[in-house]
Amino acid sequence: MKATVWTGRNSVEVQDVPDPAMLNARDAIVRVTSTAICGSDLHLVDGYIPTVKKGDILGHEFMGEVVEVGPGVRNLRPGDRVVVPFPIACGACFACEAELYSLCENSNPNAGMAEKLMGHSPAGIFGYSHMLGGFPGGQAEYVRVPFADVGPIKIEDDLPDEKVLFLSDIFPTGFMAAEMCAIRPGQTIAIWGAGPVGQLAAASAFLLGADRVIVIDRFPYRLKRAQRTGAEVLDYEEVNVLDALRDMTGGRGPDACIEAVGMEAHHPTPAMYAYDRSKQAARLETERPYALREAIMACRNGGVVSVVGVYGGFVDKFPMGTVMNRSLTIRAGQCHVQRYMRPLLDRIRSGEIDPSFVISHRMPLSEAPRGFELFKHKQDECNKVVLTP
Numbered sequence: 300m301k302a303t304v305w306t307g308r309n310s311v312e313v314q315d316v317p318d319p320a321m322l323n324a325r326d327a328i329v330r331v332t333s334t335a336i337c338g339s340d341l342h343l344v345d346g347y348i349p350t351v352k353k354g355d356i357l358g359h360e361f362m363g364e365v366v367e368v369g370p371g372v373r374n375l376r377p378g379d380r381v382v383v384p385f386p387i388a389c390g391a392c393f394a395c396e397a398e399l400y401s402l403c404e405n406s407n408p409n410a411g412m413a414e415k416l417m418g419h420s421p422a423g424i425f426g427y428s429h430m431l432g433g434f435p436g437g438q439a440e441y442v443r444v445p446f447a448d449v450g451p452i453k454i455e456d457d458l459p460d461e462k463v464l465f466l467s468d469i470f471p472t473g474f475m476a477a478e479m480c481a482i483r484p485g486q487t488i489a490i491w492g493a494g495p496v497g498q499l500a501a502a503s504a505f506l507l508g509a510d511r512v513i514v515i516d517r518f519p520y521r522l523k524r525a526q527r528t529g530a531e532v533l534d535y536e537e538v539n540v541l542d543a544l545r546d547m548t549g550g551r552g553p554d555a556c557i558e559a560v561g562m563e564a565h566h567p568t569p570a571m572y573a574y575d576r577s578k579q580a581a582r583l584e585t586e587r588p589y590a591l592r593e594a595i596m597a598c599r600n601g602g603v604v605s606v607v608g609v610y611g612g613f614v615d616k617f618p619m620g621t622v623m624n625r626s627l628t629i630r631a632g633q634c635h636v637q638r639y640m641r642p643l644l645d646r647i648r649s650g651e652i653d654p655s656f657v658i659s660h661r662m663p664l665s666e667a668p669r670g671f672e673l674f675k676h677k678q679d680e681c682n683k684v685v686l687t688p
């Protein structure tokens with residue numbers, strides 16, 4: 300079959316690879332009908348994840364048709380249309396019982412590798428390197444789906460792929476980002492990153508009752524797409540974000556700040572807030588700070604900083620003093636997608652939201668390398684690429 304494989308830093312190719320085979324009783328094989336490129340794939344392509352290997356199949360946002368199920372999968376049959384969540388989860392461990400599916404204790408066969416880097420291991424993830432299980436990803440014609448009795452949800456035929464595909468990741472992720480803010484009526488939420496995740500976080504913040512949402516980025520075409528949700532926007536190349544947010548919130552700062560950027564945040568030199576003795580104030584050492592640090596600095600006293608942008612390794616100069624002295628709450632996580640799929644499918648079905656508004660490019664799987672180029676460099680107004688095998 301054809302699949303998108305990692306062939307080195309800044310390099311992906313569509314290659315012929317062996318078809319997946321059933322390994323366990325709870326496996327299913329899914330024939331992929333739609334799959335997408337995610338900001339998280341860029342961390343692999345950019346070379347930030349050391350445990351990816353040449354030949355690894357990428358992709359963790361996909362849906363398709365079940366073609367084979369093991370004897371342990373009683374809820375699915377060949378022919379069923381399913382969306383598959385990106386974290387692989389057993390459904391029965393301590394984490395899964397607590398609905399913390401992206402922390403499943405039984406789905407990462409290489410947990411030891413992750414423990415060395417992070418202390419404990421999160422769940423396995425499709426197409427996300429060996430540290431997270433080494434599972435072949437979904438930018439392929441076929442995928443083996445472990446624990447297929449737990450993750451995939453069936454989709455009725457009347458809903459087109461594009462409306463439901465993002466239940467696999469970015470809609471639940473945007474929703475969880477907003478949910479972690481514990482939004483109350485009248486509140487203002489600021490979001491760093493007007494990518495698909497930031498845009499769906501904005502839409503979700505309104506679904507959860509936010510009064511105002513302010514989205515921050517530097518690409519006007521992405522800010523325009525964020526405005527479709529009803530959000531106000533700030534171009535951080537045009538304004539000082541901290542001053543603007545203060546002005547927009549009566550001096551107090553946003554009630555919650557969502558970080559939807561991740562570790563490749565645009566900052567030409569390592570940015571940091573340093574203490575300037577002469578001014579007796581914190582000052583920015585560059586004009587373009589890490590989005591995370593800026594979100595922490597901007598948040599009102601006692602507010603929440605909700606981090607869904609992906610970080611690997613250690614973020615140095617983390618402003619713990621700000622977090623501590625201003626009673627901030629930091630919440631973060633890979634999305635517990637399984638928790639959100641059904642309720643969000645209901646919201647799609649009822650017409651409350653159609654997440655397909657994020658799509659800018661559609662192309663055959665064979666053109667995945669071009670899709671990665673456009674998405675990585677934000678060329679041709681690229682916002683979200685959907686690939687069809």
Ligand code: NAD
Pocket residue numbers: 337338339340341342468469472491492493494495496497515516517518521535559560561562563564565566587588589590606607608609632633634682
């Ligand atoms: P994307 O690359 O399309 O969007 C990121 C946006 O951030 C870009 O528009 C970029 O211009 C903007 N940006 C860069 N530096 C900035 C700064 N200093 N201030 C404000 N904006 C800045 O990616 P995406 O698909 O929207 O994903 C966003 C992040 O969410 C990534 O880190 C991705 O890995 C992560 N993610 C996390 C989960 C999860 O479960 N937690 C799931 C999906 C994606």
Ligand code: ZN
Pocket residue numbers: 337338339340359360385468469
């Ligand atoms: Zn993703």
Ligand code: ZN
Pocket residue numbers: 388389390391392393394395402403404405406
């Ligand atoms: Zn589990």
